Amino acid sequence: MNAIILEGLKTTILGMGITCLGMGLLWLAVRIMSIVVRRVEK
Amino acid sequence: MTASLVALLKSTGLSAMTLGNGVMLVIACVLIYLAIARKYEPLLLLPIGFGMLLANLPLCDLMAPPTEGSTGGLVWWLYQGVKYGIFPPLIFLGIGAMTDFGPLLANPKTIFLGAAAQFGIFATFFGALFLGFNSPQAASIGIIGGADGPTAIYLTAKLAPELLGAVAIAAYSYMALVPLIQPPIMKLLTTRKERAVVMEQLREVSRMERIIFPIISTLVISLLVPPSAPLIGMLMFGNLCRECGVVDRLSKTAQHELINIITIFLGISVGATASADKFLQAGTLQIIFLGLLSFCIGTAAGVLFGKLMCYLTGGKVNPLIGSAGVSAVPMAARVSQIVGQQANPQNFLLMHAMGPNVAGVIGSAIAAGVLLSLYGS
Numbered sequence: 001m002n003a004i005i006l007e008g009l010k011t012t013i014l015g016m017g018i019t020c021l022g023m024g025l026l027w028l029a030v031r032i033m034s035i036v037v038r039r040v041e042k
Numbered sequence: 043m044t045a046s047l048v049a050l051l052k053s054t055g056l057s058a059m060t061l062g063n064g065v066m067l068v069i070a071c072v073l074i075y076l077a078i079a080r081k082y083e084p085l086l087l088l089p090i091g092f093g094m095l096l097a098n099l100p101l102c103d104l105m106a107p108p109t110e111g112s113t114g115g116l117v118w119w120l121y122q123g124v125k126y127g128i129f130p131p132l133i134f135l136g137i138g139a140m141t142d143f144g145p146l147l148a149n150p151k152t153i154f155l156g157a158a159a160q161f162g163i164f165a166t167f168f169g170a171l172f173l174g175f176n177s178p179q180a181a182s183i184g185i186i187g188g189a190d191g192p193t194a195i196y197l198t199a200k201l202a203p204e205l206l207g208a209v210a211i212a213a214y215s216y217m218a219l220v221p222l223i224q225p226p227i228m229k230l231l232t233t234r235k236e237r238a239v240v241m242e243q244l245r246e247v248s249r250m251e252r253i254i255f256p257i258i259s260t261l262v263i264s265l266l267v268p269p270s271a272p273l274i275g276m277l278m279f280g281n282l283c284r285e286c287g288v289v290d291r292l293s294k295t296a297q298h299e300l301i302n303i304i305t306i307f308l309g310i311s312v313g314a315t316a317s318a319d320k321f322l323q324a325g326t327l328q329i330i331f332l333g334l335l336s337f338c339i340g341t342a343a344g345v346l347f348g349k350l351m352c353y354l355t356g357g358k359v360n361p362l363i364g365s366a367g368v369s370a371v372p373m374a375a376r377v378s379q380i381v382g383q384q385a386n387p388q389n390f391l392l393m394h395a396m397g398p399n400v401a402g403v404i405g406s407a408i409a410a411g412v413l414l415s416l417y418g419s
């Protein structure tokens with residue numbers, strides 16, 4: 001039972017952590033891109 | 043004469059028919075009925091149902107691998123496109139060519155709603171482990187909550203091919219049932235005042251932003267989670283073809299002919315993996331239950347994160363758009379619109395919900411990449 005809980009926790013923390021990190025980096029990249037593009041287009 | 047007649051009868055499929063085959067043929071006919079009469083995800087449930095029907099016809103050997111004496115069954119050859127992970131990314135190419143990322147670019151913070159809704163995948167992974175599935179199988183069951191058929195098929199074909207039929211059928215069935223599954227959860231977790239929040243109109247997104255987005259998305263996500271690259275790469279290439287405006291022929295082919303052809307091959311070959319010996323097990327019922335759980339938890343996580351964003355922005359975000367983070371494009375966004383309009387007839391949430399909706403496609407591909415990194419061979 002402990003092994004199952006450990007495995008589940010490991011995967012959930014790693015999985016959600018990397019998914020959120022990936023989406024967070026994407027958000028940052030989109031924000032920077034939008035700011036730069038809007039300045040260039042002005 | 044009698045001996046010839048007996049030999050002839052023995053060569054027919056009827057003589058080799060088992061109870062399991064009979065039950066599977068009935069299930070196949072039910073799926074075909076749901077696709078045609080009820081229009082439940084017909085583009086995929088129809089080929090899946092027919093593939094299931096073909097695979098369970100005795101002595102037809104459509105899923106038989108090649109041997110020294112035979113060239114192998116037709117569907118077995120089609121299945122190689124699923125087994126080697128070719129068809130799902132090609133479907134993503136078509137989806138990318140059809141997707142407008144404008145609402146996401148106009149309101150980038152909705153990206154986080156697409157991430158939050160992936161929680162259902164990992165919570166269900168936990169549940170599947172408790173029910174006795176091994177880790178790769180649990181990952182394949184959890185991904186049903188990503189509400190993204192090609193991603194679920196891609197991951198399951200690599201991690202637990204023995205579950206492919208059950209996972210694909212559960213994923214597409216629940217995607218068709220999104221209008222029934224999501225509204226009670228959305229209403230339960232939000233107040234009428236929150237559901238009535240009117241969001242500001244989205245800004246115009248320039249052509250240059252639309253062209254750069256698929257390139258930076260591919261770079262950011264593929265560098266962080268390389269196993270996601272086949273799905274994200276094809277999705278974004280399809281989108282680049284759409285947005286750049288110089289390869290209309292490629293874009294139209296990806297949106298129509300290519301995705302249609304691959305959908306036929308994918309559906310028939312996935313359905314054909316649901317043979318009686320693999321499908322008629324207690325595990326299939328558990329997968330169907332866990333798939334529903336995954337959808338519900340993903341929806342709840344998206345709405346709860348939407349509530350948090352509503353609070354943090356001082357009431358500028360309607361929490362209902364969070365439920366669209368589970369993917370199921372565009373059905374989940376339409377559900378947000380319908381539930382929002384029930385609370386406030388002046389509310390138009392569709393375009394706002396499309397942001398988390400398309401972010402959910404990216405989020406589920408990242409989650410699949412993480413699971414592949416952890417449990418892929």
